[in-house]
Amino acid sequence: MNPLVTPDIGLVFWTTVSxxxxxxxxxxxAWKPIMGALDERERFIEDSLSKAEAAKEEMSRLTSENESLLKQARIERDAILQEAKKVKDQIISDAKEAAHKEGARQIELARIEINNQKAIAMADVKNQVAALSLEIAEKVLRKQFEDQGKQDELVADLLKEVKL
Amino acid sequence: MYKSSILKLKIFTLLRICAVFLTLATFSIPAFSQEEHAEHTEGAEKKFEPGEVVLEHIADSHSLHLWGHTSIPLPVILYTDKGLEVFSSAHFEHGHADYAGKYYTYRLINDKVNIVGENNTLAESSSVVKWNSSLTDLSITRNVVSMWMSILVLLIVFISVSSAYKKNHGKAPKGMQSFLEPVILFVRDDIARPNIGYKYQRFMPLLLTVFFFIWINNLIGLVPFFPGGANLTGNIAVTLVLSVITLFVVNLNGNKHYWQHVFVPADVPGWIWPLWWVIELVGIISKPFALMIRLFANITAGHIIVLSLISLIFVFKSFAIAPVSVAFVVFMDVLELLVAALQAFIFTLLTALFIGTAIEEHHH
Known part of the structure; x- marks a missing residue:
């Protein structure tokens, strides 16, 4: 038989053992650690991908949440501003009213005072005028009635007028 | 189908070699006797026989040839019916001398140990084909040494790669690791997974070992000088062992459906069953048998072609042939590089395929 296709037992033996x-x-x-490492890496990559996907979803969720929060905050801010403006207007108008009232009261008081003072002054002036008039009149009368004839004439006139 | 295309290529190459042969034969230059292959032709008068040279290079040997007349003798281990004999192959003086051991006298004929009996009768050592011999040759031959070197290389490479996985944990592969990882993934994703299915993980160690063992030995076989020079995967004993391993792995893992198909086939009338069993048995044997022959024939054919091309120079005894031979040898070597990987791939692929059919689950 051809030696090429005749397997030697020696080589069969050593090949089997080796x-x-x-x-x-x-x-x-070799194979156990290598296959383990490859599997582990594949799992890790798969895991990472799914985690990334989850993170992306979470991110978009957060973004939309943020947006809605922002919107809400804006609305709230607007409301607060509106409120503040109203309060401010209220305060201003209240202050204005109060000032107005106070002013009016002060003016009233001043007028009353003025009137009082005026009345007092007028009374004073009247008195003075009266005194002055009396004085003048006295002086005039005195001058006129310095002569006795005139006094008698007047008395006669006055007596004439008296009708009994 | 891969194999047939490779065979076609080889036939094509052979045709081209023949063409060159015929062309050059017409203007071959007169012989230069000093160009004779001194090593293989004993004495100038002996005619150069390419067939002998080629077969000698392809076959196993009891010494490790280094260069010229230098070779390392290897231990001869003989298990005879009288006991174990261990001695150096140097005692044979390359077949020029008989060695008288403890129990018998041994002679090396065609690099095979024979017992020399009385009246110069010869008894060959036993082979797988021939059992009834008193001599079993368990020598550490050239192929065994070559195999051990390849095993050493495989162990060093893959254990260092596996430690690289520990060291580079969670990092990108580096160096050798990054070169071998795609190959390992190729075996897993393109050989094991599609053919075996989801149970592939159990068979990964075997498939990877078979793949890299065949591949590295194919490659070492392509190196024409030491540490190459052996034709390990082109030796039928080696491919026999590999295919027997496939045979065992496939059939020991065969599930209920697999054996049901073999022994109690549905839709087959009972009276055909004995014939069916014979056919199935032939099928079970022939699948690994084809694996054995395929690997052996492909690698051996490659070596024969390369050696024949080199022999052309000595057949024509002319330097003029050398450039042509070398050009073709380079072409063949490049082709053999492809074949080396391809045959490793095919062997592993078919092993995976057979395992796949044996453990396949049927869903009716």
């Missing part, structure tokens, strides 16, 4: 030893050594020290 291959089996190689198989167990590689399986234990």
């Amino acid at each position: 291959f089996v030893v190689l198989f167990f050594l590689l399986a234990k020290f």
